[in-house]
Amino acid sequence: MTASRIRTFAVVVAGFAVIGLTAACQRGAASASAPASDPRSDAARMERTNAQLQKQIELAAGKEFYLVLDPKHAGLTLMLKGAPLQRFTVLGLQVGHPRAAWVSERDPRHVQSVIWSGGELDPPRQIDRLVIQASEPGKEASESTPPPIPLTPEELYPVPSRYHVRFADGLSVEILPREADASVGRWAHARAAMAEKARDVYSAIRASGRDTTRLRITLDPKEAQSFYRSLPPAVRLIVLDGEVEPPQPAAAVPEPAK
């Protein structure tokens, strides 16, 4: 009894094992052979990547400074002739469309499809030039005052809490430092928010010269200041494929140095 029963039991167990293994192998084979995506979509994406590379070559061959916004790698890089000059880490990226009385107006162009040109800071970086009238050669200067020590860049160029880089054809890049206005008091914060709202309303309803699309880029406050101080005039912009990953919670709120 026992021997035949044991044999039967072993055969049944072996049978189940074979069936299980076969099923597992089939599942594995099915998942391996399953197409990752549609080949036509892959081809379309490759076509678009090539078009973007072509645009990047056009920018690198030009004389103007340009910005490359790479959402996939969370980077905004200032470039000239193919050389990366300064890279800023993008912490957040949003797109804004104007709306009047709850009716949205969307620019049919996607920001990725265009090379944006003529980007200028708003408010602009002011340069106050010191003009010195030289004294006549051989004559003593009337007052022997030493020239003043020039200010540092931080003193020379105060950076607004939020600012824009406005491009021709209606795109505006809004630079928003992370935790903007967090250091100011509640009333100052409310005033800033009201002023921002008023500017947005004015921009959204005016007939010409408004921002048809906005890209809101969140940067670290120090990087936002650095970006404002270093951006050259008449900059161009290209937006590459990809989307910004949400920042890791640990990285989002760094511990203050003690």
Next chain:
Amino acid sequence: MAPSPSLPTVNSQVEMASGPDASGRALPAGLPPSPAGTSRPGRRGLPNGRTAATGAGAVLLLAVLLAGTGYRYEPYAEQPVTVSVDIPSEARPLEQFTARLRSRQRALTARLDALAPKGVYIVIDQTQNRIYLKRGNDTLLQAVCSTGSGMVLRESGGKKREWVFDSPRGRFEVRTMLRDPVWRKPDWAFVEEGQPIPRNPADRLDYGTLGEYALYFGDGFMIHGTLYERLLGRAVSHGCVRVGRDDLRKVWASSRVGTQIYIY
């Protein structure tokens, strides 16, 4: 014609000719008395109430409209991939099409890479007075420097010339590398000091002011040392890029004739 009771101005005229109501005030003829407990003074105030309600409604409407005016932000999403009719749907032609795209992608990437600088290059941020040595995306050195002050100098006598002390923007390359450079002072250096411009070229030579090294990149501009290291980080130069002694040694060691310089 009898005046309409709904017209308040007329009502007030009629009141004087009628009997008093519950509140002791006159009622217009032909109107039923008001129910107990309800006073009539509201009739005089009613238009004001209506106006206030209308005003409040208008303000509310305006607030609602304003709330929906401005910019609406949403998370950024990349452009959706659209498959055009040019992309073949049959397996064999699609394979060939994809192979052509892949080959083109390689060619374009190679062209783009060819435009990027090879080896070490120098980057100067003239607004923030910083100099960087870079290789690709790596930063090998970051240091303070001094760039053009942006000052305007006007000549009083002579040709009434004017100079603007800006550093140039754009891409340049190291043309000459000089050890213990001697500065051949241009006209503006004498004009600035109120000195006559010398006729003898030897009187223009100035030793020691440019530090140990100078990297000449054209049009009279150089990266060089300075006697005024305490002013590094401020825009004080006449257009050249001044670097501290130790950092200048590193820049010198990493550079050669042809090294690319990018100033922004």
